[in-house]
Amino acid sequence: MNLKVKTNINNYSVIIGKNLCPKINKIILKERIYSQKFLLVYDSKVPTKMIKSILNRFNTKKIEKKKIVFNERSKNLKTVNSILKILEEKNYSRNDCLISVGGGICGDVCGFASSIFKRGLNFVNVPTTLLSQVDSAIGGKTGVNSLSGKNMIGSFYQPSLVISDINFLKSLPKKEMICGYAEILKHSLINNKTFFKFLKKNFIKILNHDRKVLESAIYKSCLIKKEIVEKDEKEKNIRKVLNLGHTFAHAYEATIGYNKGLNHGEAVLLGIMSAVEFGRQKNILKKKDYEEIIGHLKKLDYCNLNKYFKTKDISKIIYYMKQDKKNKNSKINLILLKSISKPILDKSFEQNKIRSFLKNLVY
Numbered sequence: 001m002n003l004k005v006k007t008n009i010n011n012y013s014v015i016i017g018k019n020l021c022p023k024i025n026k027i028i029l030k031e032r033i034y035s036q037k038f039l040l041v042y043d044s045k046v047p048t049k050m051i052k053s054i055l056n057r058f059n060t061k062k063i064e065k066k067k068i069v070f071n072e073r074s075k076n077l078k079t080v081n082s083i084l085k086i087l088e089e090k091n092y093s094r095n096d097c098l099i100s101v102g103g104g105i106c107g108d109v110c111g112f113a114s115s116i117f118k119r120g121l122n123f124v125n126v127p128t129t130l131l132s133q134v135d136s137a138i139g140g141k142t143g144v145n146s147l148s149g150k151n152m153i154g155s156f157y158q159p160s161l162v163i164s165d166i167n168f169l170k171s172l173p174k175k176e177m178i179c180g181y182a183e184i185l186k187h188s189l190i191n192n193k194t195f196f197k198f199l200k201k202n203f204i205k206i207l208n209h210d211r212k213v214l215e216s217a218i219y220k221s222c223l224i225k226k227e228i229v230e231k232d233e234k235e236k237n238i239r240k241v242l243n244l245g246h247t248f249a250h251a252y253e254a255t256i257g258y259n260k261g262l263n264h265g266e267a268v269l270l271g272i273m274s275a276v277e278f279g280r281q282k283n284i285l286k287k288k289d290y291e292e293i294i295g296h297l298k299k300l301d302y303c304n305l306n307k308y309f310k311t312k313d314i315s316k317i318i319y320y321m322k323q324d325k326k327n328k329n330s331k332i333n334l335i336l337l338k339s340i341s342k343p344i345l346d347k348s349f350e351q352n353k354i355r356s357f358l359k360n361l362v363y
Ligand SMILES: NC(=O)c1ccc[n+]([C@@H]2O[C@H](COP(=O)([O-])OP(=O)(O)OC[C@H]3O[C@@H](n4cnc5c(N)ncnc54)[C@H](O)[C@@H]3O)[C@@H](O)[C@H]2O)c1
Pocket: 043, 044, 045, 046, 047, 070, 071, 072, 075, 102, 103, 104, 105, 106, 108, 128, 129, 130, 131, 132, 135, 136, 137, 138, 139, 140, 141, 142, 150, 151, 168, 169, 171, 172, 173, 176, 179, 180, 264, 265
C-alpha cells in the first residue's frame, strides 16, 4: 500500500507493507534518492536481524551505522549532536542520506538532525513502532525535549521517504501496540466516525497483529494524517486538531518525569479521556458520543488518572499545560470534540477551570 504526501517543499511516498526491509535499497533508488553515502541511526531495541536485513542491502563502504538507546530522556540536543558529529567528521553532503530505524523518538531526533545538517540532507524514515508508523513518521514535525517540556526545540522538515514494514511490529511489546493504537483512535475521533466504529469492532485484532486489519488501520490512519498535513503543513490552523488530548498528555508525561511508568502513547490515551471528559463537562461534546468514546477507553483500561497522579501533582500538570505551544495568552488552549469527527480548535480556558476539573479526576 502506498501513499503520496504532497507538501509545499517536497512530495514523498509512504510505503506500507510486509518484508520491505530486504528491498530497501531498491525502494530508495525507485524514489530517486541518489545518495552516495548513508548513515543508519537505529534504536537499540530493534532486533539485530532486522537491522542486518537493511545493512546487507548496501555496499559496506557506503553505509555507516550508529546504535542509540532512545527514550524521552535521551530525546535531547546531546543525542542530536552525537549524530551531527558523525555527519561532520565523515563529511556527508546534502545529497547523502540519514536513515532512521526506530520509533517516534528515533524519527523525531534523526529528522531534526537531518534538518539542521548543512540546512538539510536526505532523510529516510523507517518507523518501527505502531505509533511511529501511524503518526509520527508522517508530517515533518521533528524535535527534541528541553527543560520547559516536550518537543520544545524542533523544526518542520519533511522526509524524502517513509518505509513502514509491519514485520518490525512483531517484536513490539503489547503496551507499545496500545500506544500506537492511541494515535489511530485519535485520527478516527477527529476525522471519521465510520473508522471509529471499525476500530471499536476490530481493536483486539489490531493489538493481536491480524495482518489484514492491522495494515488497513495503519493505512487509514496515515491517510487521515496526510490529508490534514497537506491542508496545513505548518500547523497554523486545521493541523492543530491532531493535538486532541495532547495538551493534557504532554503535561502528564512531563509531570511524571518521562519515565517508563507512563510513556507517550499511554499519556495520549489519558489525554484523550481528559479532553473528552472536559468537553462533556462543558456541554460541548454530545452525550451519546461521549458515552461511546469513554466506553471504548474503559475497554483499553486508560480512564483512571488516580493510578498515575496525586492531588499534589495538579499544580505541576497545570504548569506544563501552560507551556503548550498552542497557547496564545495566559489561557490554556484545548482541542475538543463537538461530536465524533467534529473537532473544534481554539477553545481556551482559564487555568483555574482546568485545575478544578483535574481535582475531580485526581483525588
Ligand atoms: N513528529 C510527530 O509528528 C510525532 C507524532 C506523535 C508522536 N511523536 C513522538 O513520538 C514519540 C513516541 O514514539 P514511540 O511510541 O514510537 O516511542 P519510542 O520511540 O520510545 O518507542 C517505544 C519503545 O519501543 C522500542 N522499540 C522501537 N522499535 C521496536 C521494535 N521494532 N521492537 C521492539 N521494541 C521497539 C523503543 O526502544 C522504545 O522502548 C514521542 O516522543 C512523541 O513526542 C511525534
